[in-house]
Amino acid sequence: MEEQVELNKRADENRPNMNDYEETCNSFTWEQAASELSGFSNGIGLNLAYEAVDRHARGERKNQVALRWLGMNEEEKEYTYAQLKEQTDRFANVLKELGVEMGDVVCTLTGRIPELYIAALGTLKYGGVYCPLFSIYGPEPIFQRLHKGKAKVLVTTRELFDNKVAGLLDRLEHLDYILLTDETDVKNRFIWPLSPLMENVGSSYEMDPTHPEEPALLHFTSGTTGMPKGVLHVHQAALTHYMTGKYVLDFHPGDVFWCTADPGWVTGTSYGILSPLMHGIKNLVVEAEFDATLWYQILEKEKVNIWYTAPTAIRRLMRLNIDVQSEYDLSSLRLIHSVGEPLNPEAVLWSQKTLGLPIHDNWWQTETGGIMIANYASMPIKPGSMGKPLPGIEAAVVEVTGNEGADRKIQVITQPGVTGELALKTGWPSMFRTYLDDEDRYNKCFAGDWYLTGDLATRDEDGYYWFVGRADDIIKTAGHMVGPFEVENAIMEHPAVAEVAVIGKPDPMMGEMVKAFVMLKESAKPGEELLMELKGFVRKKLGPAVAPKEIEFMDELPKTRSGKIMRRLLRDQEVEKLHAKTKIDGEL
Ligand code: AMP
Numbered sequence: 122m123e124e125q126v127e128l129n130k131r132a133d134e135n136r137p138n139m140n141d142y143e144e145t146c147n148s149f150t151w152e153q154a155a156s157e158l159s160g161f162s163n164g165i166g167l168n169l170a171y172e173a174v175d176r177h178a179r180g181e182r183k184n185q186v187a188l189r190w191l192g193m194n195e196e197e198k199e200y201t202y203a204q205l206k207e208q209t210d211r212f213a214n215v216l217k218e219l220g221v222e223m224g225d226v227v228c229t230l231t232g233r234i235p236e237l238y239i240a241a242l243g244t245l246k247y248g249g250v251y252c253p254l255f256s257i258y259g260p261e262p263i264f265q266r267l268h269k270g271k272a273k274v275l276v277t278t279r280e281l282f283d284n285k286v287a288g289l290l291d292r293l294e295h296l297d298y299i300l301l302t303d304e305t306d307v308k309n310r311f312i313w314p315l316s317p318l319m320e321n322v323g324s325s326y327e328m329d330p331t332h333p334e335e336p337a338l339l340h341f342t343s344g345t346t347g348m349p350k351g352v353l354h355v356h357q358a359a360l361t362h363y364m365t366g367k368y369v370l371d372f373h374p375g376d377v378f379w380c381t382a383d384p385g386w387v388t389g390t391s392y393g394i395l396s397p398l399m400h401g402i403k404n405l406v407v408e409a410e411f412d413a414t415l416w417y418q419i420l421e422k423e424k425v426n427i428w429y430t431a432p433t434a435i436r437r438l439m440r441l442n443i444d445v446q447s448e449y450d451l452s453s454l455r456l457i458h459s460v461g462e463p464l465n466p467e468a469v470l471w472s473q474k475t476l477g478l479p480i481h482d483n484w485w486q487t488e489t490g491g492i493m494i495a496n497y498a499s500m501p502i503k504p505g506s507m508g509k510p511l512p513g514i515e516a517a518v519v520e521v522t523g524n525e526g527a528d529r530k531i532q533v534i535t536q537p538g539v540t541g542e543l544a545l546k547t548g549w550p551s552m553f554r555t556y557l558d559d560e561d562r563y564n565k566c567f568a569g570d571w572y573l574t575g576d577l578a579t580r581d582e583d584g585y586y587w588f589v590g591r592a593d594d595i596i597k598t599a600g601h602m603v604g605p606f607e608v609e610n611a612i613m614e615h616p617a618v619a620e621v622a623v624i625g626k627p628d629p630m631m632g633e634m635v636k637a638f639v640m641l642k643e644s645a646k647p648g649e650e651l652l653m654e655l656k657g658f659v660r661k662k663l664g665p666a667v668a669p670k671e672i673e674f675m676d677e678l679p680k681t682r683s684g685k686i687m688r689r690l691l692r693d694q695e696v697e698k699l700h701a702k703t704k705i706d707g708e709l
Pocket residue numbers: 342387459460461462463464482483484485486487488507574575576588590591597600601602
């Protein structure tokens with residue numbers, strides 16, 4: 122009997138934060154959301170780091186674990202909210218000591234190590250702009266981002282510095298300091314070891330009040346044309362991070378949360394750092410990359426309650442024949458979420474069968490700063506659907522007519538099942554405020570008071586949204602955006618290349634794989650040797666996450682009359698080839 126009461130109590134505590142979707146949407150206001158945060162009432166204004174760390178460090182949760190880090194080689198580290206406050210205060214004092222100014226950009230280029238989390242939060246409380254860089258990038262994408270972001274400070278490791286940054290220093294005129302996380306005694310004008318700096322500054326930092334519209338986060342994302350775009354967010358984004366933690370990820374006091382995203386991407390910041398800490402729960406950080414056995418062991422041993430991962434990882438788990446429920450005790454797991462790419466209905470069904478829980482898909486993008494459409498804990502899941510808009514968010518499927526600018530018109534498609542562009546009514550707190558130094562490109566994303574996402578979708582009669590595809594040529598490989606132009610530029614630098622087109626070829630594991638079609642100069646000899654040389658050349662420049670996995674030599678590239686390369690046609694041909702192969706395989 123007692124056991125029954127205990128079970129009921131637990132079930133009660135874990136009841137979804139949102140009971141009724143419609144009712145919550147009807148009564149929701151962002152003002153109410155703001156009142157659940159505490160900076161305003163404490164004279165701090167709205168600062169992401171204050172809401173994520175300081176407010177808990179000053180309250181009842183100060184001795185609870187904020188970050189639990191599982192390093193390679195079985196290393197472990199934990200920081201309570203009070204300890205995380207001290208570390209991030211120290212980092213803010215380091216920035217002050219170095220003469221960094223408010224609004225300056227501080228980048229990290231590291232894997233999942235505690236210093237990244239401390240630098241991110243310390244930068245935000247100092248009033249700097251935090252910008253994560255993906256550690257798998259090669260030197261060229263790193264240069265582009267540091268240069269475009271006019272980064273003043275870079276936090277990185279000795280190895281990453283030596284391999285990827287050292288050769289760029291002459292071209293990085295804005296960069297003043299490189300702080301190495303794993304050195305203790307080097308020092309020159311540029312390079313400082315981080316730990317002695319941290320030790321030699323004060324352990325507490327007095328924050329200046331932060332205006333909600335002050336710049337806070339800079340994330341680079343890829344476009345179809347031009348180099349990467351710097352997406353700028355402000356501290357106001359805290360409201361979305363907080364509300365999505367409450368209603369989508371469904372955080373409850375005492376939860377253990379694990380977000381597997383790389384911290385170099387937006388999910389790694391919004392949900393790998395900020396949202397769980399804003400809710401005062403334990404944020405698990407695992408340094409190692411994907412490994413099915415390790416992941417299941419972590420879910421079991423760490424008693425993870427909420428797990429946020431991505432279709433690429435799920436597909437890899439699905440491929441393995443592991444009897445998860447009899448080999449692991451995943452009884453702590455309450456919710457599984459996925460983002461970044463379409464989540465096939467089979468994955469939701471596989472998860473229900475294999476893990477005992479369905480996967481809740483949700484949709485958002487770098488520009489939206491936080492989750493916008495989701496499958497909520499209290500709502501029936503339609504496998505294959507992204508779910509419904511967050512309370513406070515108005516979404517629509519629209520038809521866009523006319524050219525960019527004043528004569529562009531938006532027609533909301535009300536008929537269910539009709540494909541159009543997914544649009545969001547402007548004005549949500551984490552809406553990006555600009556593309557760095559590219560106001561024109563920013564303006565082109567809007568029509569009237571709608572933000573056009575660049576994704577195609579449909580809406581069904583129950584209000585669920587279904588992803589159809591991208592409206593442009595951006596490649597999504599293993600959950601990461603890759604702009605074809607950036608890859609084409611790097612390939613063009615090889616002396617044998619005359620022309621190139623880069624596409625995303627459908628791939629069962631990675632979603633899409635980067636593939637390049639190359640037209641050689643007449644003087645060049647096509648063949649295996651040149652192919653290997655070209656692959657190595659691009660890989661060295663761009664890094665393995667961005668460089669093409671396949672390169673095909675072509676005599677001619679398909680072009681429009683005006684001379685534009687028709688990437689779409691090349692992609693369609695790849696899709697056809699794939700279908701033909703599946704058909705033959707099926708018949709055999
Ligand atoms: P990023 O800005 O790198 O986060 O990529 C955002 C893009 O990823 C979106 O515009 C979509 O094209 C895609 N995406 C994100 N989440 C989903 C999802 N749940 N289903 C389908 N596509 C998604």
